[in-house]
Amino acid sequence: MKISKKEVEHVTLLARLELTEEEVNQYTEQLNSILEYAEMLQKLDTDKVSPTAHAVQLFNVLRTDEVKNSLSQQEALSNAPEAEDGYFRVPRIV
């Protein structure tokens, strides 16, 4: 087992996903089979290999500090599930 049910439950919290008991069991099994498959990567000696984060070799991609048009408040809130007085409204935080 690469990942225990308890770890899967911890991951659901990190990922903010509410899963049923059945789903947790199913994901535990599936993630294990994928992670066991991924275990083959450990065979490779990569001590002297640098990681690749980007497929292209670019750097210093910058823009000038110039103000561009913003959205109107109405446009900004147009997709809001709940809005009030120009704010996005959310339920109790803590």
Place this chain on the structure above:
Amino acid sequence: MKVINSSLDELHRLLIHKETTSIELTKIFLDHIKKKDSDIKAFISITEDVALQQAVATDKKLAANEEIGILEGIPLALKDNMCTKGIGTTCGSRILKDFVPPYDATVTELLRESGAVLAGKLNMDEFAMGSTTENSGFFTTSNPWDLTRVPGGSSGGSAASVSAREVPYSLGSDTGGSIRQPAAFCGVVGLKPTYGLVSRYGLVAFASSLDQIGPLTKTVRDNAIVLNAIAGHDPKDSTSVPFNKPDYTHFLENNVKGLRIGVPREFFGQGLDPAVEKVIAQAIKMYENMGAVIEECSLPHMEYAMPTYYIIAPAECSSNLARYDGVSYGFRAEADDMIEMYKKTRAEGFGQEVKRRIMLGTYALSSGYYDAYYLKAQKVRTLIKEDFDNVFSRFDALISPTTPTVAYKMGEKSDPLAMYMGDVYTIPVNLAGLPAISIPAGFVEGMPVGMQLISKHFNEGLLYRAAYAFEQSTDHHKAIPALAGEVD
């Protein structure tokens, strides 16, 4: 020749010679969509009003004898993960079911500026995760060649719509094969451009370091025409590469003499359907006959591409999809507090495959596992890139099957790992950021087989040349699914 089967050149000619109008053309395609899409189910939304509006504008220009561009007045459809201002963009997910972007993706903007006629938005696996469209949050698209089979994915709607002649061309996105695999399954031409050639701005992200937009078309020439319109540097995408864009149609010559084509043995191993292998072997033979230099080669780290991809892509996706939380857009589940709202919104809004990848990616990045999984995968990614660098010092292009099998039946691949294996030949290309094209190479039991050509960064021109030469010497691209031809 029927309008719906016409090439872009032909459609353009019909317009400028006033043999038809853009309205007429647009209506033909919209009618065809209406008739066929109850079976194909390629479209999530049909944007008839927007289409007709653009058509009217084009017709006005034509009436005033103004010059029009090659794509002007001609319909297309977009995979529903490309943002369209004022037009719903769902990404195939219930979590974005009612989301209407207040902005255009760069590709959308480019096509609008070209006067292209947007006919609708296309079905896909939710957030582009999947190989069949069975993971769509709404419905499954059918393969026009056999309605009981999958069209491939995740750009299944993009491939099926072109294959069924519902639109002359479409755009898809490719993170691990999502353009090429459905193109192969549906018998159309699909290009995954070099990472950085086409702007990702406005493409709903799946795995940012792998995603790339590309065209799906009936022919290689059409493909080059569409790429001309969407390629180019975009200051809104930091990973977009400043690059002197050539006219890709200039590469279309029916000549591969002296072209050095490598046949990587790792792409012909276990799991490859012998019937598919035979079709590709014939294609290789054909290249040889046309004067290309064919030689076997090796990419020793290819077997690691799948596990590498299935760490990197989920890791990036777990972060990219964190924003779907019900706070400022998209679906929100009723809840008394934030934590509950997050958890319920995401549990109800996302489908199984998306949740699975979020879980996997979250785990791979989590404290204590980062080095073993994510960092390791990034290092192996370097080895895979180096493999390609090595062979491209000797070869102009590589040839392989696009997929190990032809399109399979719906519901056949229920085990996630088994489904992932279908992308074994396409995934390495994304990891290395290379361009690759899938073109129709023949049939197995009536289902299309796709052949993949891969080349160096920004060598799309060479891919088009090689693909065009093959296409001109074969008739596979002329085959039309019976279903598509039943009307008109």
Place this chain on the structure above:
Amino acid sequence: MGFSDKYEIVCGVETHVEMLTKTKIFCGCSTEFGGEQNTHVCPVCLGLPGVLPVLNKEVVNLAIKAGLALNCEIADFSKFDRKNYYYPDLPKNYQTSQYDLPICKGGWLEINVNGQKKTIGITRAHMEEDAGKLVHSGETITTSHSSGVDYNRTGVPLLEIVSEPDMRSIDEVLAYLEELVQIIDYAGVSDCKMEQGSVRFDVNVSLRPLGSNQFGTRTETKNLNSFNSVRRCLEYEIERQADLLDEGGQIIQETRTWDEGKGITLSLRSKEEAHDYRYFPEPDLLPLVIDSEWIERIRKTLPELPSAKRERLQSIGLSEYDAKVITSWKPMADFFDKAWEEFKDAKILANWVTGDLSGLLNAKNSSFEESPITPQQLAGLLKLIQKGEISGKIAKSVIEEMYNTGKDAEVIVKEKGLVQISDEGELEKIIMEVISSNPKSVADYQAGKENAIGFLVGQVMKATKGQANPGVVNKLLREKLTDN
């Protein structure tokens, strides 16, 4: 046994400063403070599906500038990473920040507490995006049934400056913060407007038995937005930890929040909270490669920093105290410098700048930046005093008139006939009158009461409406009183 006999405090601070750019770090929205809610937003800073960040070059320039001002090494290679956590003020639910390869590392600054100099190490400084603002429906976050979210501040560029845990007293912490904020302000990296939240502090503190060289368990109190809050928070937190340790309890390593109203820190722990930021390289942004040419270009734009300015001011005649007061507020220091160009008595100038002018500006709700009296005009006024044309007392009314009219001191003095009376003949008449009408004071002086002369001078000044030259009056009075 007192606290200080038992424990030593160990403190480090993470300081977030909003950088002074026109636009946000990754999009072209304005950073201007105080816009109507959700109007300085665009698809990028709202984190809509499909958007991509593009780094603002000015942010990098300012980060380099801050790094140089804080004696940091500027990394030739740095990159951005995503810090993943869920909070409604963070639209993408990750903050784009810098993790293992920050732009600045290994700097320091010097503090001076009660004449004791000490170097405080700066571990690193990195660029990141600010979050939005939450407006709670109730009094506090805990008593609210819902909250409103405003994303105007989302994406405003921040520089997070992390100190070493080098501070051993609250005074040291405050000295560090004051010096740091001054440097950042001087360098023009931030406007440092604390009341607008331009500078915020996260304070890490732990206690250890005196003489121990091991660190105790620390707590981190987040989001303090004034020096005073930091001081009060530390006083509370140190006492809390000491009490706990005295009772044989254990400090829990945790994040706490400061309740300004109640003056206490509170645990932010919750069973739902699992801290694991899952940092990974930001795939949408490319690395930064900064060469020496770029660094030198920025170095040339660095102004004189507070420590150098203090030294210079002392070298032109100010006391350590005056130099510190003048430099404590950059606009004041700039004003002083400009005025000094034309009026070279630093001590007198300092008195006027920190005293009368400062008081006047305060009273009028103005500031050195907006002062209608220019440094040149102040210098002009002081020259009139120096030349004896007006008295200091008259000058005090002249400066007010200068403020109200914007006129030069010379013009006002001329218009109002305020020129000082130094003519001995003219003054003699008045002095004789004062002597004859104040026999008691005259007698007192002559009996040896030196103080009495002050009263008589005052009477002369009164009679001349303050225009008499006090020096001359003093001299003449003494002569007359001795003659008698």
